[in-house]
Amino acid sequence: MSSEKMKLTLRVWKQKDGASKGRFENYVLEDANPHMSFLEMLDHLNEKLMKEKKEPIEFDHDCREGICGSCNLMINGIAHGPQQKTAACQLHMRHFKDGDLITIEPWRATAFPIIKDLVVNRYALDRIMAAGGYVSVGTNSAPDANAIPIKKRDADLAMDFATCIGCGACVAACPNASASLFTGAKIAQFSLLPQGGPERKRRVVNMVDQMEKEGFGDCSNYAECEAVCPVGISIDAIARMRREYMGAMKG
Amino acid sequence: MPSLLHALQTTIGRKILTGITGIFLTLFLVVHLAGNFSLFSSNPEAFNAYTEFLHSLGTLLYLVEIILVIVFLLHAYIGISIWLRKRKARPENYSVYKTSGEPSRQTIASRTMAITGVVILVFTIVHLFTFKWGPGIAEGYVTYIDGQEVRDLKRLVNDIFQNEFYVIGYTAVMILIGFHLRHGIWSSMQSLGAMSPKLSPVIYTIGGLIALALAVGFLFVPIWIYITGGV
Numbered sequence: 001m002s003s004e005k006m007k008l009t010l011r012v013w014k015q016k017d018g019a020s021k022g023r024f025e026n027y028v029l030e031d032a033n034p035h036m037s038f039l040e041m042l043d044h045l046n047e048k049l050m051k052e053k054k055e056p057i058e059f060d061h062d063c064r065e066g067i068c069g070s071c072n073l074m075i076n077g078i079a080h081g082p083q084q085k086t087a088a089c090q091l092h093m094r095h096f097k098d099g100d101l102i103t104i105e106p107w108r109a110t111a112f113p114i115i116k117d118l119v120v121n122r123y124a125l126d127r128i129m130a131a132g133g134y135v136s137v138g139t140n141s142a143p144d145a146n147a148i149p150i151k152k153r154d155a156d157l158a159m160d161f162a163t164c165i166g167c168g169a170c171v172a173a174c175p176n177a178s179a180s181l182f183t184g185a186k187i188a189q190f191s192l193l194p195q196g197g198p199e200r201k202r203r204v205v206n207m208v209d210q211m212e213k214e215g216f217g218d219c220s221n222y223a224e225c226e227a228v229c230p231v232g233i234s235i236d237a238i239a240r241m242r243r244e245y246m247g248a249m250k251g
Numbered sequence: 252m253p254s255l256l257h258a259l260q261t262t263i264g265r266k267i268l269t270g271i272t273g274i275f276l277t278l279f280l281v282v283h284l285a286g287n288f289s290l291f292s293s294n295p296e297a298f299n300a301y302t303e304f305l306h307s308l309g310t311l312l313y314l315v316e317i318i319l320v321i322v323f324l325l326h327a328y329i330g331i332s333i334w335l336r337k338r339k340a341r342p343e344n345y346s347v348y349k350t351s352g353e354p355s356r357q358t359i360a361s362r363t364m365a366i367t368g369v370v371i372l373v374f375t376i377v378h379l380f381t382f383k384w385g386p387g388i389a390e391g392y393v394t395y396i397d398g399q400e401v402r403d404l405k406r407l408v409n410d411i412f413q414n415e416f417y418v419i420g421y422t423a424v425m426i427l428i429g430f431h432l433r434h435g436i437w438s439s440m441q442s443l444g445a446m447s448p449k450l451s452p453v454i455y456t457i458g459g460l461i462a463l464a465l466a467v468g469f470l471f472v473p474i475w476i477y478i479t480g481g482v
Contacts (some may be wrong), residue, residue: 239447
């Protein structure tokens with residue numbers, strides 16, 4: 001329907017590679033549609049650019065259903081855009097108006113070097129996980145369900161923390177570029193479950209050290225991370241990480 | 252298990268130290284304010300008697316003062332280092348940046364902690380020169396309590412706050428302290444891990460009320476003295 005056409009001006013960060021200097025480039029998209037997802041809108045723009053033999057905009061994406069954590073766009077100054085508890089791939093153009101100017105930037109942090117345009121390298125989060133975000137258990141046949149009794153409340157809470165998709169929005173939105181919510185969620189999740197017990201103290205110490213080594217900033221309790229988290233993880237995770245650390249100090 | 256020295260240098264340790272020192276400094280403000288209000292006591296010499304009592308403590312007072320200085324400087328040092336670290340963690344800022352809104356606690360108060368902190372640091376030095384190391388018995392600020400000659404700090408307070416520049420300056424700094432505490436009190440609790448999703452909004456509100464009470468309490472004295480001409 002022609003009445004549903006949206007004209008958008010997109011101000012997009014373009015950067016050839018990590019070593020190059022980036023800049024903003026303006027693109028006018030005459031026929032966006034409110035039913036498009038944000039990424040479909042970018043696909044649509046890229047198709048046009050390719051038809052015109054111009055270089056498309058590079059952006060990260062995979063599942064497009066809000067569970068993989070690949071999409072990482074700073075949209076009008078907010079990580080994942082204006083709709084809370086929504087990853088950029090699940091954000092729809094109906095949240096914007098015809099004639100809008102939309103600024104799209106990559107996550108900005110020393111620990112997330114830019115690969116190209118809007119794509120950043122988030123291996124730093126993987127290295128934090130490798131430092132302790134695992135449990136050492138036998139992985140042969142699946143154990144019987146409910147063989148280990150876990151309180152319903154703890155199981156639910158652990159599940160809430162486990163919903164972290166590792167997208168890095170918490171880092172991107174944090175005024176200090178801290179990875180405390182990501183790291184806190186992983187630590188809180190294991191701290192609530194008996195399977196996390198054997199490595200409990202080592203885990204928090206090593207993951208916090210790794211976070212430091214990667215060059216993330218300090219947490220100043222702005223709680224901006226919670227507000228932009230696409231799965232709504234609470235800064236309670238950060239408080240729990242601090243309690244875990246204090247617990248590890250007790251020896 | 253990491254050594255205590257290592258732990259204190261991690262991001263967790265820095266926040267715990269900031270929180271503990273912050274709580275200590277807030278408690279100091281409460282005691283300080285209580286002392287200020289002795290200016291309004293029905294006993295006209297209550298304030299001078301209180302300052303005289305503090306000085307009579309001798310070594311104990313020095314000990315408390317040394318602890319206060321260490322705590323204050325440690326708090327300032329960590330705060331500034333956190334601010335410097337942030338510049339390293341994100342050297343290139345966003346061209347457009349906005350808060351996503353609730354449940355974010357990103358406010359003017361939280362975003363200006365470094366600025367308000369530095370203002371408080373400078374103010375504290377000026378404040379000590381004005382009163383602690385200001386004119387005393389030798390300059391004629393003398394009164395007698397039970398026949399004993401003591402410093403008339405009350406008269407100095409009354410004299411200083413006849414000057415509108417002091418009154419305006421003090422009022423402005425007290426408002427900034429209010430802002431610093433608005434984020435600081437709540438933040439210290441979160442830094443010490445004393446938080447849960449249910450408790451968080453309650454502590455945030457209480458933190459705001461304590462900040463407001465302290466700021467208003469402190470700025471009340473200079474304004475009252477200026478308007479009434481002295482207590």
